[in-house]
Amino acid sequence: MSLAPLLEAAPSIPLHAFAAMAAIVLGLVQFAAPKGTLPHRTIGWLWVVLMVVVAASSFWIHEIRLVGPFSPIHLLSIFTLVVLPLAVWRARTHRIADHRRMMIFIFAGALVVAGLFTLVPGRIMHRVIFGVRPGSARSVPGLSAAVPGRA
Numbered sequence: 001m002s003l004a005p006l007l008e009a010a011p012s013i014p015l016h017a018f019a020a021m022a023a024i025v026l027g028l029v030q031f032a033a034p035k036g037t038l039p040h041r042t043i044g045w046l047w048v049v050l051m052v053v054v055a056a057s058s059f060w061i062h063e064i065r066l067v068g069p070f071s072p073i074h075l076l077s078i079f080t081l082v083v084l085p086l087a088v089w090r091a092r093t094h095r096i097a098d099h100r101r102m103m104i105f106i107f108a109g110a111l112v113v114a115g116l117f118t119l120v121p122g123r124i125m126h127r128v129i130f131g132v133r134p135g136s137a138r139s140v141p142g143l144s145a146a147v148p149g150r151a
Contacts, residue, residue: 001011001128001129001130001131002127002128002131005119005124005127005128006124006125006128008059009124010061011029012057012060013061013124015053015057016053016054016058016061017054017118017125018019018048018058019054020050020054021113022050022116023047023050023051023054023113024112024115026043026047026050027047027107028109029043029115030043030044030047030103033137035096036096044091048084048088051084051106051110052081052084054080054110054111055077055078055081055084056077056081057074058077059074059077059106060072065094069139070115073114073117076109076110076140077110079109079110080106080110083102083105083106084106085100087099087102087103087106089104102137
């Protein structure tokens with residue numbers, strides 16, 4: 001494991017990745033901690049800010065280009081930016097079951113599922129976690145083996 005591929009990437013990528021990692025940790029804390037308390041609300045607001053950073057920073061990441069500079073993962077970012085304030089509003093209006101369901105859905109989709117896609121060979125997080133094999137495309141910035149037609 002080496003953070004070098006992440007730290008050598010364009011600034012939006014480490015910002016996105018570190019915010020996502022922090023959101024995963026805080027999200028797990030939220031699941032385990034008592035609900036409705038001041039710490040829950042405080043950590044919850046921090047988590048919301050982190051998720052806005054994760055979603056917004058994704059629009060400056062263009063390693064996979066399927067529709068112009070964007071990919072289907074950017075739809076998940078739009079979804080997150082729309083549903084996140086709705087989930088907060090649900091909590092503020094005491095619709096806790098809706099709030100819980102929406103927050104779990106955002107956590108599962110925007111962090112867990114999207115995070116698993118970052119582990120595809122050729123992606124930066126794959127190189128961070130699993131290292132770089134000799135003869136791989138490490139020296140070519142932005143090269144992604146996950147994109148058809150790119151060697």
